[in-house]
Amino acid sequence: MNRIFGKKKDTGPAPSLSDAGARVDERTRNLDEKIKVLDQELLRHKHALAKAKGQAAVNIKRRAMETLKRKKMYEAQRDQLAGQQFNIEQTNFTIDSIKDTQTTVQAMKGANKQIKSEFKKMNISEIEDTIDDLADYMEDMNEINDIMGRSYNVGDEIDEADLDAELACLDDELAAMDELGIDDDAGGITATAGTARPSYLAPSRPAAAQSQVALPAAPARPLDEYGLPVAPTREPAQQQQIM
Template sequence: MNRLFGTRSNAPKASLNDAMKNIDERVSSLDVKISKLNTELTTYQRKLSQMRDGPGKNSIKNRALKVLRQRKQLEAQKDQLMSQSWNISQAQMTTDNLKNTMITVDAMKRTNKELRRTYGKIDVDKLEDMQDEMLDLIDQSNEIQDALGRSYDVPDDISEGELDAELDALGEDAEANEEAAGEALPSYLTDSALANESEEPPKFVDEPETDEQEKKEMVAQ
């Protein structure tokens, strides 16, 4: 049976990269052959330019034409291979784009499942109740702070104008007290007396003064 129908090959199928590699190798081989033919054509052209017309020149010319036909055939094969290489390159690019698209779609599906699983655990009603409770707690905290910061000494209905007037009155009282204190001081302690160096402080004597006659009598005795 195997001889009639053959056996199934277990060899791996060629990929686009393998096909591209095979084409590149064939193109390189054709380039080598075309280069040899170009060298041979150059030799024939040099000989033809130096020979006179005759059977010998015609023979070399026929050889040159044969080489030229071979070169054209090789160039045509190269063009076909280059076209195949371009098509394979486009197919490979399309395949890569499809692979990237499938990877992106698969990642989006997994992300969507994760989002559904995550948001499915959140109760919106409980979240709103928690927000309301937080707002109530903030209001209570503000009321407590207002109560603790209440002032008991200064009434709230005092205006800034009244405070300014009271401050000016205190300044006038202080000036009046200073003037009164200056008048109560003795004259020799005032600033004007201290500034005048010629003025001497008064003498304090316990006994009354006597005239010159009484002094003399007291000395004679």
């Protein structure tokens, strides 16, 4: 049978793109060397042609034309090999891209399985309950902070509007006293009413006036936390006499 149809030749494994690319690169380098030699030869012909005359110039010109033709042929071959090399590189790039894509897909499949496995360990209802509990705790903490920040020195019955009105009355009273020429003495006692003006409402006195000796004044009545005089309290002895 093999005598009639012949035996199939064992060509071996197909060459890889890397081998084909290396072979094309080697051929391209050989052509570049040949073109370089021809360029040097053309340069010599050019210098010789500049000095030759007559038949010698004709012979030099003919050899230069033959050299130029061979150079053009080598350049055309090099351009063909450059096209082949470009196709090989593009094919190799496509193969590498496919391999990278396959690797990426396999990695994503593994990540997908891991995500599913980890997601099964999570309970959305428990997460929602946890967030709701945290919100309740935050609200309770804010309420506790409000309670701890309350002031117990001022009663609830005192209103800011009442305080403003009372302060306006004090201003009117002080203005009327200034118009009448009534002034506080060193102890802060008025000449007519006998009540003490709060220290923060007392007018400032010049240094010369302060250096003068002031007449003894009646003791000032104590003031409450709003700057108003406190009603005097009776001593125990007075209470017994009354009884």
